[in-house]
Amino acid sequence: MKVLDIHIHVGRREHLTPSLISFLEEEMGPATVELAQQLTPDALVDLLDAHGVRLGVILAEYSPRTTGVIPNEFVSEFCRQTDRIIPFASIDLESDAPPADQTEKAVKQLGCKGIKLLPSYTRLYPDDPRLLPAYEVAQGLGIPIMFHTGTSVFPGSRIRYANPLLLDDIAEDFPRLNLVMCHGGRPFWYKEAEWMLRRHKNMHIDISGIPLRKLPELFPKVEAFRDRYIFGSDWPTRPNIADYVGEVTRFPYTAETIQAILWDNGARLLGLES
Numbered sequence: 594m595k596v597l598d599i600h601i602h603v604g605r606r607e608h609l610t611p612s613l614i615s616f617l618e619e620e621m622g623p624a625t626v627e628l629a630q631q632l633t634p635d636a637l638v639d640l641l642d643a644h645g646v647r648l649g650v651i652l653a654e655y656s657p658r659t660t661g662v663i664p665n666e667f668v669s670e671f672c673r674q675t676d677r678i679i680p681f682a683s684i685d686l687e688s689d690a691p692p693a694d695q696t697e698k699a700v701k702q703l704g705c706k707g708i709k710l711l712p713s714y715t716r717l718y719p720d721d722p723r724l725l726p727a728y729e730v731a732q733g734l735g736i737p738i739m740f741h742t743g744t745s746v747f748p749g750s751r752i753r754y755a756n757p758l759l760l761d762d763i764a765e766d767f768p769r770l771n772l773v774m775c776h777g778g779r780p781f782w783y784k785e786a787e788w789m790l791r792r793h794k795n796m797h798i799d800i801s802g803i804p805l806r807k808l809p810e811l812f813p814k815v816e817a818f819r820d821r822y823i824f825g826s827d828w829p830t831r832p833n834i835a836d837y838v839g840e841v842t843r844f845p846y847t848a849e850t851i852q853a854i855l856w857d858n859g860a861r862l863l864g865l866e867s
């Protein structure tokens with residue numbers, strides 16, 4: 594079964610805040626953190642092969658007060674030599690460049706295939722008026738936007754910006770813009786996230802960072818919305834992607850639904866042939 598992982602982080606030490614580095618070292622051990630930071634594109638492709646992942650999406654990030662800054666240019670360059678990894682840009686609200694221009698540049702010049710935003714890390718509401726022109730551009734270019742939803746343990750993050758219901762206006766006002774709720778609003782807002790799938794056909798859930806064994810219980814309508822759930826690992830915070838894929842293959846769903854979660858839905862958002 595082909596696997597597309599829509600949620601992978603690659604960053605160098607100089608990109609990350611000292612508080613994030615100490616947190617990761619404590620959680621994952623200094624050796625793993627060092628390994629993740631020295632990772633080359635080839636080594637990442639080897640790692641994806643080892644875990645049975647065909648395509649991976651690498652996420653840029655502008656969260657200087659929380660986790661750090663992983664520039665669009667870095668992610669674009671990192672993904673340049675292979676078609677196995679796909680860059681997603683982010684938007685820097687401290688830059689002089691308007692968000693709409695940043696979005697257009699990311700797609701047209703840097704080859705990014707989507708945008709990822711972290712409202713709780715940048716401390717702004719997803720429907721902040723400054724961002725709306727960027728959503729218009731993304732809709733016009735046919736690229737998806739992913740939003741971190743739910744909790745984060747990183748110092749400096751603010752939970753109130755991370756409720757999936759905050760995406761309701763955006764989904765309504767940009768009906769052709771595909772939106773992804775990363776982590777499905779974990780752990781307080783699973784119901785809200787699933788309701789958003791019912792309310793808006795352009796809404797999706799990336800299942801990274803969720804206790805997968807409990808997924809069928811947390812989201813009772815997966816089969817009904819089987820075109821809306823997308824596999825993501827949040828590597829390196831979940832180092833063993835293959836184990837995570839294994840959990841999905843053991844879900845009590847039809848083979849079509851499992852295939853849709855692991856590949857089809859992500860591929861469709863990326864505009865790839867199935």
Ligand SMILES: [Zn+2]
Pocket residue numbers: 600602827
């Ligand atoms: Zn993540």
